[in-house]
Amino acid sequence: MLAKLNTSFTRITDHPDFGKLLLRLTFGILILFHGVAKMENGVGWVVKMLEGHGLPGFIAYGAYIGEVVAPLLIILGIFTRPAAAVISFNLIVAVLLVVGGKFFTLTEVGAWGLESEALYFFGGLVIMLLGSGRYSVVSNPALR
Incomplete structure (x- = not known):
């Protein structure tokens, strides 16, 4: 009985391309919020942090690629x-x-200190492995 119920549920919910679209939209929009904040407030604080670590400050402008350009590409497929x-x-x-x-820390509610960052990191890896799926603004699979 459980197997039959599971088979029926699977048949109803088996939409991998829609799942990929939903994942892309959610992930892309949430990352884009970070990019919009950088566009509004600039990356001066990132430049100072990089220079404090002995790195060139211009690397901070890569945040625009990672938090504006890349999320838009993911949203569009x-x-x-x-x-x-x-x-x-x-x-x-x-x-x-x-x-x-925060790598070895927990929050007051028992969450890992880098939980959000890990979710974004692994979400990016999952999207990289899955690809865009069928729903994209381009029909050429080589551009998805």
Whole structure:
């Protein structure tokens, strides 16, 4: 009985391309909020942080690629896999520069200190592995 119920449920909910679209939209929009904040407030604080670590400040402008350009590409379903890789790389840099000290911490509610960052990092990896699916603004699969 349970197997039959599961088969029926699976038949009703088996829409992998829609699932990929929903994942892309959710992920892309949430990352884009970070990019909009950078566009409104600039990346001066990131420049100072990078220079404090002995790195060139111009690297901070890569945040616009990782938090504006890449999310827009993911939302549209264009160059989805490379865009998702860029976002995951961006998250590694952000963790190392900003919140790396939280690696071995828990919050008051028992969550990992880097839970949000991990969710974005692995979400980017998942999108990179899955690709855009059928729903994209371009019909050419080579551009998805």
